[in-house]
Amino acid sequence: MFFYSVFKTLVGKTVVVELKNDLAIQGTLVSVDQYLNIKLDHVSAVDPARYPHVATLKNSFIRGSVVRYVHLPASAIDTALLQDATRNEPGNR
């Protein structure tokens, strides 16, 4: 639930979601849920030449389990806050 809260603070920001099949999709984060499923708007492939079919999409719902990485906007992340929250996370104690 901890990263669910983190992603909720990033709604409206532009992120790159990199999937386990190497497809990387850039888009505006619309919403996220407890499974870290992700909805993106204004999507585009980071490598459109390799994944031309992504150009046909305007928005997308990505199942959380197929995500490998999410590239976050560093300016929107308070690292000190994240570290404190991690230390105080009940599941980590």
Place this chain on the structure above:
Amino acid sequence: MAESSVARPFDLIKLNLDEMVQVKLRGNRELVGKLHAYDQHMNMVLGNVTESVTVIDVDLLNHQATGANVVKRNIEMLFVRGDGVILVSPCAHPHDG
């Protein structure tokens, strides 16, 4: 055991918060970066990350590996999904990648 600060496995990771760590992932991937956050699934947020992907070249005729290439890239802030994580370790030489 009670006086140890590392009583459970995750305590070891907790000691590495705000430190450089090396994360081994599925698919011949390795990350080196500063650990900012994690949870019980080993989902993580790393900063100033160097990702190294080892690509094995295979001779398709003889089914033999002919060499390995390491492809590196840098990412400023990265969320890593925990299901791909194999191991997390303190990084002794952060800049050797």
